[in-house]
Amino acid sequence: MDERDLHGLIGRVKDGRLSRRAFVQRMVALGLTAPMAGLMLAGNGVAMAADIRAGYKPAKAGGGGALKLLWWQAPTLINPHFAVGTKDQDASRIFYEPLAAWDPDGNLVPVLAASIPSKENGALAADGRSVVWTLKPGVKWHDGKPLTADDLVFTWEYARDPATAAVTAGSYKDCTVEKIDDLSVRVLFDKPTPYWCDAFVGIVGMVLPKHLFGPYSGAKSRDAPQNLAPVGTGPYRFVEFRPGDIVRGERNPNYHLPNRPYFDTIEMKGGGDAVSAARAVLQTGEYDYAWNMLIEDEVLKRLETGGKGRVDVVYGGKLEFLLLNATDPNVEVDGERSSITTKHPAFSDPKVCQALNLLVDRKSIQTYIYGRTGKATANTVNGPERFVSKDTHYAFDPAKANALLDEAGWTKGSDGIRAKDGKRLKLLFQTSINAPRQKTQAIIKQAAAKAGIEIELKSVTGSVFFSSDPANPDTCTHFYADMEMYAYSATQADPAIWLLMYASWEVAQKANKWQGRNVVRWRSPAYDAAYNAAQGELDPVKRAALLIRCNDLAVSENVLPLIHRAEVSAVGATLTAPRSGWDNDLAFLPDWYREA
Amino acid sequence: MGAYILRRLLIAIPSLLGISLILFTVLALAPGDPFGELAANPNVPPEVRAALRVKFGLDDPILTRYLHWLTAMLHGDWGFSFASRVNVDTLILQRLPTTLFVVGSSQVLALLIAIPVGLTAARRPYSLADQVANTLAFVGFSLPTFFTGLLFILLFSIKLGWLPFVYQADLPGSGLPWLWANIRQAIMPVAVLGFFQAASYTRYVRASALDVARLDYVTTARAKGLSEGTVTRRHIARNALIPVVTLVALQIPAVFGGAIVTEQIFRIPGIGSLLIDAMLSNDTPVVMAVTFVFAGLVILFNLVADLLYGWLDPRIALR
Numbered sequence: 001m002d003e004r005d006l007h008g009l010i011g012r013v014k015d016g017r018l019s020r021r022a023f024v025q026r027m028v029a030l031g032l033t034a035p036m037a038g039l040m041l042a043g044n045g046v047a048m049a050a051d052i053r054a055g056y057k058p059a060k061a062g063g064g065g066a067l068k069l070l071w072w073q074a075p076t077l078i079n080p081h082f083a084v085g086t087k088d089q090d091a092s093r094i095f096y097e098p099l100a101a102w103d104p105d106g107n108l109v110p111v112l113a114a115s116i117p118s119k120e121n122g123a124l125a126a127d128g129r130s131v132v133w134t135l136k137p138g139v140k141w142h143d144g145k146p147l148t149a150d151d152l153v154f155t156w157e158y159a160r161d162p163a164t165a166a167v168t169a170g171s172y173k174d175c176t177v178e179k180i181d182d183l184s185v186r187v188l189f190d191k192p193t194p195y196w197c198d199a200f201v202g203i204v205g206m207v208l209p210k211h212l213f214g215p216y217s218g219a220k221s222r223d224a225p226q227n228l229a230p231v232g233t234g235p236y237r238f239v240e241f242r243p244g245d246i247v248r249g250e251r252n253p254n255y256h257l258p259n260r261p262y263f264d265t266i267e268m269k270g271g272g273d274a275v276s277a278a279r280a281v282l283q284t285g286e287y288d289y290a291w292n293m294l295i296e297d298e299v300l301k302r303l304e305t306g307g308k309g310r311v312d313v314v315y316g317g318k319l320e321f322l323l324l325n326a327t328d329p330n331v332e333v334d335g336e337r338s339s340i341t342t343k344h345p346a347f348s349d350p351k352v353c354q355a356l357n358l359l360v361d362r363k364s365i366q367t368y369i370y371g372r373t374g375k376a377t378a379n380t381v382n383g384p385e386r387f388v389s390k391d392t393h394y395a396f397d398p399a400k401a402n403a404l405l406d407e408a409g410w411t412k413g414s415d416g417i418r419a420k421d422g423k424r425l426k427l428l429f430q431t432s433i434n435a436p437r438q439k440t441q442a443i444i445k446q447a448a449a450k451a452g453i454e455i456e457l458k459s460v461t462g463s464v465f466f467s468s469d470p471a472n473p474d475t476c477t478h479f480y481a482d483m484e485m486y487a488y489s490a491t492q493a494d495p496a497i498w499l500l501m502y503a504s505w506e507v508a509q510k511a512n513k514w515q516g517r518n519v520v521r522w523r524s525p526a527y528d529a530a531y532n533a534a535q536g537e538l539d540p541v542k543r544a545a546l547l548i549r550c551n552d553l554a555v556s557e558n559v560l561p562l563i564h565r566a567e568v569s570a571v572g573a574t575l576t577a578p579r580s581g582w583d584n585d586l587a588f589l590p591d592w593y594r595e596a
Numbered sequence: 597m598g599a600y601i602l603r604r605l606l607i608a609i610p611s612l613l614g615i616s617l618i619l620f621t622v623l624a625l626a627p628g629d630p631f632g633e634l635a636a637n638p639n640v641p642p643e644v645r646a647a648l649r650v651k652f653g654l655d656d657p658i659l660t661r662y663l664h665w666l667t668a669m670l671h672g673d674w675g676f677s678f679a680s681r682v683n684v685d686t687l688i689l690q691r692l693p694t695t696l697f698v699v700g701s702s703q704v705l706a707l708l709i710a711i712p713v714g715l716t717a718a719r720r721p722y723s724l725a726d727q728v729a730n731t732l733a734f735v736g737f738s739l740p741t742f743f744t745g746l747l748f749i750l751l752f753s754i755k756l757g758w759l760p761f762v763y764q765a766d767l768p769g770s771g772l773p774w775l776w777a778n779i780r781q782a783i784m785p786v787a788v789l790g791f792f793q794a795a796s797y798t799r800y801v802r803a804s805a806l807d808v809a810r811l812d813y814v815t816t817a818r819a820k821g822l823s824e825g826t827v828t829r830r831h832i833a834r835n836a837l838i839p840v841v842t843l844v845a846l847q848i849p850a851v852f853g854g855a856i857v858t859e860q861i862f863r864i865p866g867i868g869s870l871l872i873d874a875m876l877s878n879d880t881p882v883v884m885a886v887t888f889v890f891a892g893l894v895i896l897f898n899l900v901a902d903l904l905y906g907w908l909d910p911r912i913a914l915r
């Protein structure tokens with residue numbers, strides 16, 4: 001196959017004669033990796049075809065009866081720009097929509113946009129400083145008013161205004177949005193921006209109606225009646241909301257996608273706990289769908305035997321990882337421990353970090369603790385596929401770990417614990433209280449003991465460990481311990497923000513009230529250079545290579561990824577519920593239906 | 597009497613102030629903040645979180661915040677919830693009917709069980725009926741509601757499939773089917789709470805009935821040749837229930853305050869679940885309002901109980 005054939009094929013995908021998937025399969029047969037083939041299509045201006053929507057069967061809208069959803073945390077407000085947690089974002093997504101959504105592979109799917117901007121359709125500027133979004137014509141708000149470019153400009157103004165106190169401000173404050181005509185806007189950036197699809201996309205991108213929110217921008221934002229009674233463009237119209245309890249909606253007869261939505265009414269009930277939510281779907285069938293099943297796989301399997309439903313797993317950017325403190329937690333400098341002016345007595349030696357990496361039995365942690373809900377990994381970036389490093393490996397090898405420690409000069413004393421220059425290899429390992437984490441701690445402690453490392457375990461209540469209280473020394477960002485483990489989610493299908501976690505200027509310390517993202521306090525000029533280069537790189541393939549290099553640098557020393565964790569849901573047996581790990585659980589709600 | 601009530605009400609003011617100050621301080625000292633979940637979202641820059649803290653006044657000194665809250669409260673402004681940005685009074689009023697219905701019915705059920713069982717048990721102490729009643733009462737208040745709740749769910753919802761275990765405050769529909777659906781979903785929570793309460797009430801009823809049964813006027817009534825039923829109803833029960841009435845009066849605040857654990861298990865959107873959610877998300881204004889109202893009700897109903905006691909039993913004088 002030569003270049004001309006290839007272009008012919010790409011052309012066929014473009015006019016829809018060949019499916020995207022068939023193209024990728026053909027390329028894989030030729031020895032190309034699937035993400036590479038995807039990038040080829042993207043580079044040639046093929047909008048990421050909506051494969052996730054292809055499976056939708058119903059031939060008409062409505063007639064599906066009631067859809068009953070169970071969230072074990074109850075939504076407390078339905079303004080997507082005030083959403084404090086996932087529960088609020090999900091509730092908002094029933095009524096509001098962004099311009100585009102992220103599919104499971106981390107590609108964009110148009111929702112309110114007519115198409116995904118690209119260099120080829122001229123919407124994406126060659127210098128990376130602007131992007132033009134064009135709205136789908138004919139979309140109406142639930143109250144019958146048309147959706148226009150003014151709504152986009154307004155949403156940008158609303159979210160970026162500090163007085164509004166929107167939680168999405170970060171996605172809107174560094175760009176400018178200007179109206180071109182009634183259906184299109186131009187988003188302008190100060191500097192070349194390879195990741196141009198933050199504003200108006202996915203979770204942070206839900207568009208608000210100007211005609212209703214207009215009078216309530218800025219300081220008056222709390223008074224808007226629509227905060228509790230949303231009017232959006234989504235598949236369901238608002239019926240009722242009781243904060244902290246229930247959200248109800250009914251089918252939007254003017255929905256802009258054909259034959260959708262399938263259900264006549266929708267209900268999202270909140271509260272309770274994850275296990276009983278799983279029971280309501282898997283055992284009694286009282287509900288159709290339950291969100292975020294943070295339950296051990298053993299329990300889920302037992303509940304599933306009821307036959308009323310199944311467990312559904314999608315992967316996004318959630319990672320369980322272990323951090324080896326690069327600074328010394330036992331020395332206090334200027335009222336601050338783990339100060340970056342210090343060096344960790346053991347972990348400053350890369351060999352000790354490598355030895356510990358070899359002592360973590362990821363395979364066992366996956367098999368015995370996480371089951372179907374996680375995969376062992378050696379990477380900090382585990383998706384989308386085009387950003388995942390292929391050069392990293394993990395292994396469990398205590399013999400090699402022992403050899404490395406011997407080599408590094410840490411010799412075993414009479415008590416079997418290694419020491420060097422009078423310092424014993426005794427480490428404090430902290431995490432939050434959570435059964436799987438305590439089990440993981442035990443597995444690591446046991447293996448480390450075999451290599452002459454004594455680990456003292458500490459567990460802190462979640463509400464303390466994850467709080468941002470600058471006065472509390474037990475939070476994960478203070479990191480007053482030698483090692484710590486927790487999970488963190490990349491909420492975007494692009495690792496640039498995620499990788500800030502290892503950038504030297506992001507170090508969490510007293511000066512920034514421990515709000516910095518770099519908790520491990522590991523600093524590397526090579527990493528910073530690769531990261532900064534990626535920030536200005538407009539060629540997607542070169543940029544991916546730079547970000548992969550960042551990943552490889554971080555995991556070679558103080559960052560030990562453990563488990564790539566899935567977003568787990570319980571789904572009723574007859575319900576087809578396409579989901580994406582890179583977007584809300586309800587991002588593809590219009591495509592949900594029930595098999596007869 | 598009037599002077600007594602006035603004095604009690606005046607004493608209540610410093611107690612309420614003290615309670616609110618302690619509550620506020622404890623809440624402010626507790627770890628975590630309402631925007632903690634944002635910290636786990638890499639998309640939200642730390643500045644945004646800091647701006648929110650400033651906007652909601654979380655960075656002010658505790659005393660300033662307390663005085664702000666207190667002056668607003670005195671003006672009738674209960675503040676707004678950090679989590680839902682809705683006024684706290686709206687939130688509470690929205691949930692009050694559900695709690696009143698569920699917890700109120702459970703109190704009624706408890707009394708309906710406790711009074712006949714307690715009196716029967718007291719009629720022939722240490723008989724078989726008394727032993728059975730005693731055993732059940734001990735089992736009843738030894739089993740915590742979260743345990744019986746789960747047991748009921750496993751049995752009636754999952755094994756038998758008779759009852760739903762997710763409570764809905766506002767079921768759609770009307771007429772008899774709607775009424776039946778409402779009763780059906782309330783059966784388990786009301787039973788769980790009712791049995792637990794009935795167990796302790798039974799013990800009280802039995803004990804006070806035994807006290808009264810030994811008194812001379814009961815013997816006189818029997819000697820007059822009155823039937824055993826009349827003696828129990830007219831002479832024993834009426835006097836034995838005086839302490840029980842005060843006990844019930846003291847339980848009324850709980851009817852308003854909801855049942856935290858049971859509401860959580862059955863997903864009942866009542867005051868109890870509002871309180872626990874607010875605590876978990878460090879939603880200070882909501883926690884303050886709910887606990888403060890609860891404290892006020894406790895003080896009020898203590899007074900009511902005392903007045904009721906004096907009214908039911910003229911031997912007790914209130915000074």
